[in-house]
Amino acid sequence: MKTYGSEPGIPDPVQVGISELVVSEGDDTLKSYGLGSCLAIALYEPDSEIGGLAHVMLPDGDKAANSDAKPGKYADTAIRALLRRMVERGASYTAVEAKIAGGADMFEFESFGEGVGKRNIAAAREELEKLGVPIIAEDVGGTEGRTVEFTPDSGKLTVKTANGDDGVTEL
Amino acid sequence: MKLDVNALGTFYRMAREGAGLAAGRLTRMTGVETQVGITKLNFMRGTEIRRDFEDGTEKVGIRVELTGGIEGHSVVVFDRSSALRIVETLLSESETETETEEFATEEFDEMNRSAATEVGNIMNNGFVDGWADVLETVIDVSTPEFIEGTSGEPFFGDIDEAPEGGDLALLFHSHIGAVGTEIGFSHYLFPKRESMAQLLEHLRTSDGIEYDKLDGFDRMAEQGAEEVAKTATTLTGIETSVEIRRLNFVSLEAIPEEVSNEKLVGVAFEFDGTPSGYLLFLFDEESAHEIVDAMVPMGAPGDEDGFGEMGTSAIKELGNIMASGFLDGWANVLDTTIDHSTPEFIHDIGAAAVDPVIIQLGENQDFAFVFDTVVVADGREFDCEIYAIPDESDLERALNDLDVDRIDETPTTAEFQEVENT
Incomplete structure (x- = not known):
């Protein structure tokens, strides 16, 4: 959902919808609701406190025709777009670290093969490794949905599952 | 056109x-x-x-x-x-x-x-x-x-x-x-x-579908929805009716955005035939409890997940029979058969139940026709949202095969006729 216009000092988190990515800095909170098999990829650079969150839906953008228009939709193109935008803002490439969450397999349908969530996790790992960005924490797989909140200054990624207070993990 | x-x-x-x-x-x-x-x-x-x-x-x-x-x-x-x-x-x-x-x-x-x-x-x-x-x-x-x-x-x-x-x-x-x-x-x-x-x-960049065949779409939606309401009433004893029935064309990403961020109870199916695709029934927690109470008269002991084995299987059974009714309604209009999988139970944040489906479909399509249906009960909690999301190319094929003359022969239900005449 897109918001138009803004008032200064809004405490509300910035919502990162499916196929979207947002780069920000400081104590802004970026939030993605209800990730099932989708994957949240958070990149941040501790010194500049610049970071970004992507809510990706599919693994492979290089194969897709519209990945230029929607880089946030695919794991590989989203990671590259996040990195590029962070560096443009002044982040130092070599210091960037990654945290990922999501990629659950909610259903065991025949048409899903080995699992739609697993494909996204594998694609993100591969692309991050290719670019030399270390994954320093992750909460992936399983069969439960997740809601994530990310703050660039601390680099903290809070992961909540539907099971109330028991289900909060801080990465 | x-x-x-x-x-x-x-x-x-x-x-x-x-x-x-x-x-x-x-x-x-x-x-x-x-x-x-x-x-x-x-x-x-x-x-x-x-x-x-x-x-x-x-x-x-x-x-x-x-x-x-x-x-x-x-x-x-x-x-x-x-x-x-x-x-x-x-x-x-x-x-x-x-x-x-x-x-x-x-x-x-x-x-x-x-x-x-x-x-x-x-x-x-x-x-x-x-x-x-x-x-x-x-x-x-x-x-x-x-x-x-x-x-x-x-x-x-x-x-x-x-x-x-x-x-x-x-x-x-x-x-x-x-x-x-x-x-x-x-x-x-x-x-x-x-x-x-x-x-x-x-x-248009392909042969496409005759506009008049969209009537078939609508008839599918109507038949499916009516079957679901009927089944739900029979199984639970709760009088239900179709409140909203609408055919939407949306980008895949928009589908989970529409679903509540609350924790929901759902039953999901994949179906196979012409067309193939996915079918989801989503209830809010209160409605799900009401259904369990109606279907398990002795009371079902809940567990930490809230529904317990008996509650879960009651909801799955209801979902299963509603799915058969819904897809029979479609098959009837399209003059074909559509099989569906065994039910998958889910009790989680609404969007998380939908995103696996759009991911799977997203490999081959950017948009989807979504058959949105809401079934409600008078005076009791029974709110059921139904999302039927067919594979796009299958659906196009199914509609092209559809004989337009048949559309009018497929019986309609009285309720919508009545509304039309007012």
Whole structure:
């Protein structure tokens, strides 16, 4: 959902919808609701406190025709777009670290093969490794949905599952 | 007149662009932060559009006629209270401060009527500019008309292109809200049939589907929904009926956005045949508990997940039988068979139940036809949202195979006929 216009000092988190990515800095909170098999990829650079969150839906953008228009939709193109935008803002490439969450397999349908969530996790790992960005924490797989909140200054990624207070993990 | 997914995709982009520009302009004008909700292409019957307007609230609309690149009517519709609130905001921002005090009034006098018309007009123009950008064409806009009423009649009763009772119309439908307030409005575009046919012809990149076959879509949705309501009543003893039944064309990403961020209880299926796809039944927790109580009279002991083994299997069984009814309804219209998987139970954040399905479909398509259905009960909690999302190419094939003459032979149910005759 897109918001138009803004008032200064809004405490509300910035919502990162499916196929979207947002780069920000400081104590802004970026939030993605209800990730099932989708994957949240958070990149941040501790010194500049610049970071970004992507809510990706599919693994492979290089194969897709519209990945230029929607880089946030695919794991590989989203990671590259996040990195590029962070560096443009002044982040130092070599210091960037990654945290990922999501990629659950909610259903065991025949048409899903080995699992739609697993494909996204594998694609993100591969692309991050290719670019030399270390994954320093992750909460992936399983069969439960997740809601994530990310703050660039601390680099903290809070992961909540539907099971109330028991289900909060801080990465 | 024929349409295909590429043409509909362009229409969808137009609807989104238009909504974005309109929201941006509302923000610039009033200083109020606005948010674009779900944008849809709806295929709706005249009766259903009228039902949208007959929810008992007074509405205010600003209507313009379009010529050029698209011909038809564009209408911005506010709840009366939203319109008054926006006008208040607008007038308090202007310099006529002494007069603003009076706008706590509930009446549309000449001054706030013209302010509302101005707002509506600027928004209509936002939509139109968005469409013109996407189509790379020029669309001319007439002077705006101010309309008040509690039914659809004053808003589109007098325009030729508005669908009659049983006619199926393609509507652009968006909702824009002001953040943190109750202010919201809907937008409708009623295009002229000839203008639409020309556009479709121009945008189409494949053979596509005969427009008249969309009737088959609607009949599928109708049959499926009626079967579900019947089954639910038989199994639970709770009197249920179909509240909303609508065929939407949306981008895949928009589907989970529409689902509540609350924890929901659901049953999911994959189905296979012509068409194949996915079917989800989603209940809020309260309704799910009510269903378990109705189906397991001795009471089912809950576990940490809330429903326990007996509760879970009761909901799965209900889902299973509803799925069979729904898909039989489709198969009946399409004269085919559709098999479905065993039920998968889910108790999780709503969007998380939907995203695996759109991911799977997203490998091969960007958009989907979604059969949205809401089944409700009188006086008791039974709210069930049904999402049926077929694979696009299968659906196209199924519809092309459909014999249009058959559509009329497939029995309809009394309830919708009744509504059509009113």
